[in-house]
Amino acid sequence: MTTAELTDQPNALSNHPRNPGIPLDPAMFEGRAVNRSAAERRAATLTTRRSVKKTHQAAWLVNAIRCIDLTTLAGDDTEGRVQRLCAKARQPLAPRILDGLGIAEMGLTTGAVCVYPTMVPHAVKALRGTNIPVASVATGFPAGLMPLNLRLEEIRWTVDQGADEIDIVITREHVLKRDWAALYDEVAAMREACGQAHLKAILATGDIATLRNVYAASMVAMQAGADFIKTSTGKEGVNATLPVSLTMVRALRDYGDATGHRVGFKPAGGMKSAKDALAWQYLMKEELGNDWLQPDLFRLGASSMLGDIERQLEHHVTGRYAAAHRHSLA
Numbered sequence: 001m002t003t004a005e006l007t008d009q010p011n012a013l014s015n016h017p018r019n020p021g022i023p024l025d026p027a028m029f030e031g032r033a034v035n036r037s038a039a040e041r042r043a044a045t046l047t048t049r050r051s052v053k054k055t056h057q058a059a060w061l062v063n064a065i066r067c068i069d070l071t072t073l074a075g076d077d078t079e080g081r082v083q084r085l086c087a088k089a090r091q092p093l094a095p096r097i098l099d100g101l102g103i104a105e106m107g108l109t110t111g112a113v114c115v116y117p118t119m120v121p122h123a124v125k126a127l128r129g130t131n132i133p134v135a136s137v138a139t140g141f142p143a144g145l146m147p148l149n150l151r152l153e154e155i156r157w158t159v160d161q162g163a164d165e166i167d168i169v170i171t172r173e174h175v176l177k178r179d180w181a182a183l184y185d186e187v188a189a190m191r192e193a194c195g196q197a198h199l200k201a202i203l204a205t206g207d208i209a210t211l212r213n214v215y216a217a218s219m220v221a222m223q224a225g226a227d228f229i230k231t232s233t234g235k236e237g238v239n240a241t242l243p244v245s246l247t248m249v250r251a252l253r254d255y256g257d258a259t260g261h262r263v264g265f266k267p268a269g270g271m272k273s274a275k276d277a278l279a280w281q282y283l284m285k286e287e288l289g290n291d292w293l294q295p296d297l298f299r300l301g302a303s304s305m306l307g308d309i310e311r312q313l314e315h316h317v318t319g320r321y322a323a324a325h326r327h328s329l330a
């Protein structure tokens with residue numbers, strides 16, 4: 001991938017048909033073992049073996065920006081912070097870097113902005129006139145331990161405020177008890193409450209013990225109609241990892257092969273470096289191909305990755321690193 005190839009790419013959600021879901025089908029995942037050490041070995045090759053030419057690396061980093069869900073999910077979030085985040089989403093790189101890369105005309109933005117429900121109206125206002133979707137967490141994020149009717153109401157309220165995408169959390173207990181019907185019904189009801197808004201199902205993989213559970217929960221969420229499956233809230237002890245991501249991506253591929261429906265993937269939580277942005281893109285390219293390097297099927301959920309990407313791109317353009325204070329926050 002080169003920076004020239006990037007200029008034709010769309011920023012907004014594309015129009016490929018949504019995953020409509022299918023009836024619950026445990027035969028697609030029951031008895032399916034996942035070999036952890038094989039997954040770890042395969043994941044390790046993504047960071048050690050693969051190398052991309054320097055000029056191409058810049059394009060991969062720009063592509064990562066197109067796919068970032070630029071996130072703030074903090075207890076002290078304010079309208080002002082959300083406005084600053086949205087300004088960064090609209091213009092993720094300083095003009096001197098865009099010029100240096102030759103992509104000033106590209107209209108580069110992040111994939112979305114992701115906030116808490118009460119911040120949605122601020123984000124909607126700050127992003128007016130752009131194609132940048134507003135994503136919101138909901139359903140009692142991050143633990144989800146609220147009565148289902150309140151979680152569904154939270155989704156409807158948030159969509160009503162203008163959210164385009166809803167990042168829901170699943171009930172981890174359903175997975176730990178392997179109660180797949182309960183998990184399916186919950187996600188299907190959430191999908192219905194989302195209406196036109198896209199649903200990203202956060203599996204909180206750090207809480208669900210085994211890769212076998214990760215595979216099964218991925219499959220159930222997709223069967224229930226999730227538009228995306230997402231690793232983590234950013235609040236678990238262990239968040240996005242490559243072996244877990246590999247397991248989810250394989251589930252996604254198997255679901256696509258069996259049904260013909262395309263589902264997106266969003267690793268999230270704890271990813272902070274340009275190196276992380278590259279590793280997850282290599283995973284997508286090698287396992288699923290170029291379609292999954294587009295923001296309609298791939299997002300990087302991160303609150304503090306863009307700063308390092310900007311630093312690396314500035315280095316690419318100027319040959320030196322700027323002091324951290326020269327880059328705006330995020």
Ligand SMILES: O=C[C@H](O)COP(=O)(O)O
Binds near residue numbers: 071073232233270304
């Ligand atoms: O969905 C996105 C995550 O909450 C972001 O997590 P992070 O703050 O560790 O980047």
